[in-house]
Every structure is written in structure tokens, then in C-alpha cells.
Amino acid sequence: MFDRIALIGIGLIGSSLARVIEREKIATNVVVSTRSEKTLKRAEELRLGTHYTMDAAEAVKNADLVIISVPVGASGAVAAQIAASLKPGAIVTDVGSTKASVIRQMKPELPSNVHFIAGHPVAGTEYSGPDAGFASLFEGRWCILTPDEDTNPEALQKLSAFWTACGSDVQTMDAVHHDQVLALVSHLPQLISYNIVGTASDFETVSQADVIKYSASGFRDFTRLAASDPTMWRDVCLHNKDAILEMLARFSEDLSSMRASIRRGDGDALFELFTKTRSIRRSIIEAGQDVDTPNFGRTPHKD
């Protein structure tokens, strides 16, 4: 599909891409680049690529596809670093969890003779680094691409075909819309997790031992998300600020209303809310997304 792919950043997402590119024979040459010597050495031990360099500009030379998999706050700096070395006609993309800010940072840095299309595979785990990746990460998961009015249709088609080969279902979306949707379904749950685990750790009358010993599966799910990479999530918060603040405001309002229902002893209001939310979960299951298996969130299975 491609002669040469450059992977800039080789953590969970970059290394999962490296593994699926190898498994599906998507490229002949895979150049791996990262800024830390230790990570690059580990990537080499894991045989994640065919070439390795700490110089991102060197890595992108002659690459047909360049995939930037770094925390979203670093996208602009990486784009500036590679700009002068990109091959004319190359496709440049990213995998960041926020899109409008990444486009704002990267687009002005890149030359007009390359095709830049931002993207986001909606697939991940709480682990990070090159050891954490696996080839099936993107299988049956959405990959959202956010082309704009300047996007070349052929380049978009090629990038879509790449993600399809990685196992994803591709959806195109406006970047601002992406950021609003993801603020609700991904960023807000992540922040609720940080908050609830933080609340539990600050509680004076409940010991840490009790928290661990009696934690029901609901709390354990929050601790999983709260174990995610702090740099990545700090950057998401700083780079999707408006949409996240809006979702947090709505969430706080609804939480206050629930609190008032409990204080007033308004069982009917509580029952009505809990019935409504239960039907939402059931409609997700009916849509083919089985929430009781590790495949939750994956797109419906197609025979």
C-alpha cells in the first residue's frame, strides 16, 4: 500500500500501528522515530520498524505516509521539525484525541505540497509506551478523519484505505464536531474518573486498604481510566478546553439536580432518571454494541 511509512512517536498508538502495519504488510519500510533514546532502543528490540532514528526530520525523508503519534500539545513542534524534509505529495496525519487544536497547530507549519489530514483512532487503553501496543487495537473501532475544504479527495481515500487495512471503520467528521462529541463520550468520563479516584484517596474516614478491599467493579473501572497517561490527558484538557468546560458545566448542573432530589427525598425523580439511563444502555446493546464484553464500544460485528 505504501513504500515507506514514518511513525513519529512509538508509544501505545504508534507501536500498535507498527505491529498492524507489519502484520498486514501495509508498507515495505517503516521508519520509527521518537525523542527518547531509551524508547527508540526498546522499539528496536521489539523490532517495530525497519529503520530507527531520533531525528524526526530524517525519519520523514522519502516517506509516503507520516503518522504523528505524540501528545496533542507537541503536534505543532513536531510539524515544524519535519516540515522542510517532507516528500512532495506525502500524506501527513496524526492520531491525537483532540482535532481542532491539532489542525491549528500543524497546518500552518506544513508545506502546501503535502496532504495533511488529521485523524483519531477511537481505540486505546490505560497503558502507554512501545510495550503496550498490540496489532488488534484498531479492529472494529472507529477511526475519525477530519478533512477540511482544502483536503485532496485522493489522499483522503488513501488514508481511509490505510485505516481500513488496520481494521478500523472510518468516519469523516468536522473537527469542531469531533471535539464536542469526544468531550462528552471520552474526555468527560476520563475526568470523572480522575475526580472520583481523587475523592476516594482524600477521604479521611475510609482507609486506602478499605478502598482496595471493597471496591466494587464500578469503582475499579474508574481506577482503570484514572491510571491513564498524565501527560496525554493534561494535553487533552488544555487543547479541548471549551468543549470540556461546557460538558463539565452540564455535568455539574445534573449532579446538583440529583443531589437535590436525594436531599428532598424525591424518589420519583431519582426513579425517573435511573429508568431513562437504563433505557439508553439497553438501546446501545440493541444497536449491536455488547457492553458486557471487552468489545464494548466496538462497531457492530459484520459477517
Ligand SMILES: NC(=O)C1=CN([C@@H]2O[C@H](COP(=O)(O)OP(=O)(O)OC[C@H]3O[C@@H](n4cnc5c(N)ncnc54)[C@H](O)[C@@H]3O)[C@@H](O)[C@H]2O)C=CC1
Ligand atoms: N492512549 C490512548 O488510549 C489513545 C491515545 N490517543 C492519542 O494518541 C497520541 C499518542 O498517545 P499514546 O500512544 O497513548 O502515548 P504514549 O505516551 O504511549 O506515547 C507517546 C509518544 O510520543 C513521544 N513524545 C512524548 N512527548 C513528546 C514531545 N513533546 N515531542 C515529541 N515526541 C513526544 C514519546 O516519546 C512516545 O514515543 C496522543 O495524542 C493521544 O491523545 C488516541 C487514541 C487513544
Ligand SMILES: O=C(O)C(=O)Cc1ccc(O)cc1
Ligand atoms: O481505555 C479506554 O477506555 C479509552 O477510552 C481509551 C481511549 C483514550 C483516548 C482516546 O482518544 C480514545 C480512546
